[in-house]
Amino acid sequence: MNNKVYNNRAWLLVLPMLVLVAFSAIIPLMTVVNYSVQDVLGPNASFFTGTEWFRTMLNDSALQAAFGRQIMFSLIILAIQIPLGIGIALIMPKQGWQASAVLILITLPLLIPWNVVGSIWQIFTRGDIGLMGWGLRELGINYNITRNAGDAWATIILMDVWHWTPLVAMLCYSGLRSIPEAYYQAARIDRASKWAVFRYIQLPKLTNVLVIAVLLRFMHSFMIYAEPFVLTGGGPGSSTTFLTQSLATMAIGQQDLGPSAAFSIIYFLVILLVSWVFYTTIMHLQKDKNSQGGV
Amino acid sequence: MSYQLENTQQGEKYNTIFSKVPAAERRKRHSRSRLRKRLLLGTYIVLLVLPLYWLLNMSLQTNSEILGSMTLWPQNLTFDNYIGIFTNPSWYMGYVNSIMYVVMNMIITMLVALPAAYAFSRYKFIGDKHLFFWLLTNLMAPPAVFLLPYFQLYYSVGLFDTHIAVALAHCLFNIPLAIWILEGFMSSVPKEIDETAYIDGYSFPKFFIKIFIPMISSGIGVVLFFLFMFSWVELLLARTLTSTDAQPIGMIMTRTSTASGIDWGTLAAAGMLTIVPGILVVYFVRNHIAKGFALGRT
Amino acid sequence: MSWMVWTLPTAIFFSSIAAMLAGMTIWELRSPSIERKGFLPISTTRGDRLFIGLMSAAFIHLGFIGFTSLSIWIALALSAVWLLVLMRWG
Known part of the structure; x- marks a missing residue:
């Protein structure tokens, strides 16, 4: 990795990709910036408003509440999915047909369109036709996601854990598989306890993939839209309305281009900051490893 | 590699703890923990x-059975819901549309991501790190x-409601993902192979297609799986960029709710069918997928 | 292009970003940057410092707009000073 050649002609290889991604990323981003400083009423009717929309958005109490809910949601699912994912990866079979079967089963939730995931859980938790809703009712638990905010939250978290823990598990599983068998043999000779094996052999190998897992899960949970939209529609009230849904309602539902663009930019800056911090961390972890002469 | 295992003091500590346990007992313990693992995984x-x-x-039941009583398995097995979907063009065209833009996206992404990932894995150039972060x-x-x-944007260039529009839009996140994973796979191929090939008189395109691509074919398989996955599950952009001609299946599914109530059976059958392509794809890459999830970096 | 609803301020904004990128590229070609460690906790190259500077400038502006009634020009001046400090000693 360290002996790359310095050659600016490599730009030629990157150029086609750059044109395509720029078409999809830069032109829309510029447009969003343009919208954010104007009141856009129609194709040829817009008024310059300066920083007004940014001021409104930063002080909007509904958005601040959505932001708070979003942070809470992201932290809760990270706190559940990361340990659970590690646990599952540790108990997954390592070879043979069982390993393949478990792999395919575990990846299933990741391959379902996001709004179908919402539909599946909406059906599953309905009191009249859904197994879970019906079962809880039979057990005498008053469970209703359209009335009770607590139930709605619990269901969304359960759905997200169902949907995305497989990703964490797969990442950890692939990290574990890269540990040479010799390490385990050495540990057996030393009669190391299971905890010692986990702490000193498995966890260090997992650090890299875990950073990727946290990064991906954090970012995806920030973008969550289709699943809660189908499951609860953001309700009851606005108790499960997360950031992207507030944005989509504003931009599509109410056609408020200016404010929603200003909001998008603030949102994007936050995401940019967080991904930069994570990216720098990953890069420095790798650099430290290289300088130690390791993997 | 400075794993604390070499630390003899610790090793001795565990030795003294475990040497008190007889070997037979230890084997029993081992098989019991294996059983517990299987049980947890099974759950x-x-x-x-x-x-x-x-x-x-639900997809194998009639609507009256779904709504009528709680049945844990279909009492009157029926395939009507599936037959209904496969005989109605407005339904099955949704699948065709989705698959078309997903395949287009996979082809476009691969064509531009392969050379770009090669550049990132083999060369330093001005702004490379910043470009990668961007x-x-x-x-x-x-x-x-x-x-x-x-x-x-797509309306003004006349691509609205075409498959290519969705395919291009999905490039936004699929190209970066493909480059990220491919770069990992390519970096694990020793650089000497490139150099030997150039000495042997291969031109860059010939080397790339004849030698390099076959060497990272498992990586390419895994990347195709990821491209399929993210393009197939995304609906927000796909829905916004289409109206009738290229509408994805996920959007057509919302049609099941009509004035007379929701057609639960058809909704469930359509949902089941959205899972099938994913199962097929994951089956083909099952042996390489674990490496792919670590972005080729293990 | 009319659907992009360009305004003069945003056009100036994007032109200056483009000019900065072009300038950095030329500077880099003339004299390649060496990674070094300044007052920031990580070692950075010139480009890294520019990025950090621009990002903190964005947040300085947001803070001024959202939570104070001070003029945006003060935020701009402050960001410019911060960017220079960062480029020189960061």
């Missing part, structure tokens, strides 16, 4: 599959931010 998989089983169960931010950018400009 997780049952919980994982349960919502999917319920969907399958690519990754696109992976993080919430599509909702770009919805309206996308609609207007």
Whole structure:
């Protein structure tokens, strides 16, 4: 990795990709910036408003509440999915047909369109036709996601854990598989306890993939839209309305281009900051490893 | 590699703890822990599959049975819901549309991502690190931010409601992802191979296609799986950029709710069918997928 | 292009970003940057410092707009000073 050649002609290889991604990323981003400083009423009717929309958005109490809910949601699912994912990866079979079967089963939730995931859980938790809703009712638990905010939250978290823990598990599983068998043999000779094996052999190998897992899960949970939209529609009230849904309602539902663009930019800056911090961390972890002469 | 295992003091500590346990007892303990592992994994998989089983169960029932009583498996097995979908063009065209833009996206992404990933894995050039980071931010950018400009951009270039529009839009996050994973796979191929090939008189394109691509074919398979996955599950952009001719299946499914109530059976059958392509794809890459999830970096 | 609803301020904004990128590229070609460690906790190259500077400038502006009634020009001046400090000693 360290002996790359310095050659600016490599730009030629990157150029086609750059044109395509720029078409999809830069032109829309510029447009969003343009919208954010104007009141856009129609194709040829817009008024310059300066920083007004940014001021409104930063002080909007509904958005601040959505932001708070979003942070809470992201932290809760990270706190559940990361340990659970590690646990599952540790108990997954390592070879043979069982390993393949478990792999395919575990990846299933990741391959379902996001709004179908919402539909599946909406059906599953309905009191009249859904197994879970019906079962809880039979057990005498008053469970209703359209009335009770607590139930709605619990269901969304359960759905997200169902949907995305497989990703964490797969990442950890692939990290574990890269540990040479010799390490385990050495540990057996030393009669190391299971905890010692986990702490000193498995966890260090997992650090890299875990950073990727946290990064991906954090970012995806920030973008969550289709699943809660189908499951609860953001309700009851606005108790499960997360950031992207507030944005989509504003931009599509109410056609408020200016404010929603200003909001998008603030949102994007936050995401940019967080991904930069994570990216720098990953890069420095790798650099430290290289300088130690390791993997 | 400075794993603390070499630390003899610790090793001795464990030795003294474990040497008190006889070997037979230890073997028994081992098999018991194996059983416990299997049980835990089994429980997780049952919980994982349960919502999917319920969907399958509903898709094989008539609406009157679904709404009538709670049945844990179909009492009168019926395939009418599936037959209904396969005989109605407005339904099955949804699948055709989805598959068309997903395949287009996979082809476009691969064509531009392969050379770019090669450049990142083999060369240093001005701004390479910043370019790579910028690519990754696109992976993080919430599509909702770009919805309206996308609609207007594709409308103004006359691509609205075409498959290629959705395929190009999905490049936003699929190209960065592909480059990220491919770069990992390519970096694990020793550089000497490139050099030997050039000495042997291969030109760059010939080397790339004849030698390099076959060497990372498992990586390419895994990347195709990821491209399929993210393009197939995304609907926010796909929905915004289409109206009738290229409408994805996920959007057509919302049609099941009519004035007379929701057609649960058809909804469940359509949902089941959206899972099938994914199963096929994951089956083909099952042996390489673990490496792919670590982005080729293990 | 009319659907992009360009305004003069945003056009100036994007032109200056483009000019900065072009300038950095030329500077880099003339005299390649060496990674070094300044007052920031990580070692950075010139480009890294520019990025950090621009990002903190964005947040300085947001803070001024959202939570104070001070003029945006003060935020701009402050960001410019911060960017220079960062480029020189960061």
